Amino acid sequence: MTSALSEDDKRQVRTIVRESGSSFYWAMRLLPKKRREAMFALYALARELDDIADQPGKPTDKLIKLEAWKKEIEALYAGTPNRPISRALLPAVQAFELDKGEFLELIVGMETDVKGPVVAPSEEELRLYCRRVAGTIGLLSLAIFGRREEEAKTFSLALANALQLTNILRDLTEDAAMGRLYLPQELLAQHDIVGGTPQAVLKHENLHVACEELAEEAEKHFQSAREALKKAGTGHLRPAIMMMAVYHEILRQLKRRGWRKLTPKLSLSSSAKAWIAFRHLLTVQP
Numbered sequence: 001m002t003s004a005l006s007e008d009d010k011r012q013v014r015t016i017v018r019e020s021g022s023s024f025y026w027a028m029r030l031l032p033k034k035r036r037e038a039m040f041a042l043y044a045l046a047r048e049l050d051d052i053a054d055q056p057g058k059p060t061d062k063l064i065k066l067e068a069w070k071k072e073i074e075a076l077y078a079g080t081p082n083r084p085i086s087r088a089l090l091p092a093v094q095a096f097e098l099d100k101g102e103f104l105e106l107i108v109g110m111e112t113d114v115k116g117p118v119v120a121p122s123e124e125e126l127r128l129y130c131r132r133v134a135g136t137i138g139l140l141s142l143a144i145f146g147r148r149e150e151e152a153k154t155f156s157l158a159l160a161n162a163l164q165l166t167n168i169l170r171d172l173t174e175d176a177a178m179g180r181l182y183l184p185q186e187l188l189a190q191h192d193i194v195g196g197t198p199q200a201v202l203k204h205e206n207l208h209v210a211c212e213e214l215a216e217e218a219e220k221h222f223q224s225a226r227e228a229l230k231k232a233g234t235g236h237l238r239p240a241i242m243m244m245a246v247y248h249e250i251l252r253q254l255k256r257r258g259w260r261k262l263t264p265k266l267s268l269s270s271s272a273k274a275w276i277a278f279r280h281l282l283t284v285q286p
């Protein structure tokens with residue numbers, strides 16, 4: 001039996017996405033209605049899970065909430081979702097054959113933060129974390145866009161890594177306030193930044209060098225995404241290309257500012273994001 005999707009469910013999802021202040025909202029508006037609503041529902045789920053992991057509360061309570069979402073994903077794939085977000089996802093799951101495993105891996109990624117906090121993971125652990133919290137969204141989005149070829153998947157995963165590393169470099173102080181530090185331990189050790197709390201690491205005299213190297217790693221992922229895009233073609237990928245343009249500009253501005261001064265948090269205005277994204281799209285063939 002299929003749970004009915006009401007207009008109220010749709011409104012709740014649109015409100016979550018719009019109020020997030022993300023450039024994601026405007027990028028997704030480029031899509032046809034059916035795909036747009038699917039992407040809004042996917043983003044609303046990601047926002048909900050991220051809020052569970054990041055907002056104040058006991059880890060045990062957060063893990064219970066995340067476990068409940070695993071059960072809700074099972075209900076979604078049984079055709080009987082119970083929550084507004086999962087009811088909004090049901091048409092997307094049915095129309096675009098979204099991989100249930102990617103949803104479950106996303107939740108596992110959020111559990112990593114709750115069970116942590118993550119502090120100086122190994123490079124391998126960071127790769128796995130990025131795959132779970134960003135790669136999952138990239139591949140689910142790709143299916144909604146209607147692209148399933150290996151070249152498109154390569155583009156999506158490279159872009160997901162680039163975006164996540166950019167987020168890590170932009171959010172250093174916010175993450176440290178939650179006891180988190182995503183800079184890999186091998187990179188820190190290479191620059192004699194060993195031990196200490198996340199706050200202490202952010203005050204280390206060699207922090208800027210480590211961050212510059214991670215920024216170059218993010219640049220490599222952006223370049224890999226661009227190269228994969230040449231092979232895959234741009235068809236149906238305009239929203240992802242908009243996100244790539246906006247986040248690459250954020251990374252460029254971070255590199256120009258450097259990491260000797262971490263506050264205030266660097267952000268682009270809505271008008272700047274829109275101009276960067278649409279200017280970039282003018283050079284992209286449909």
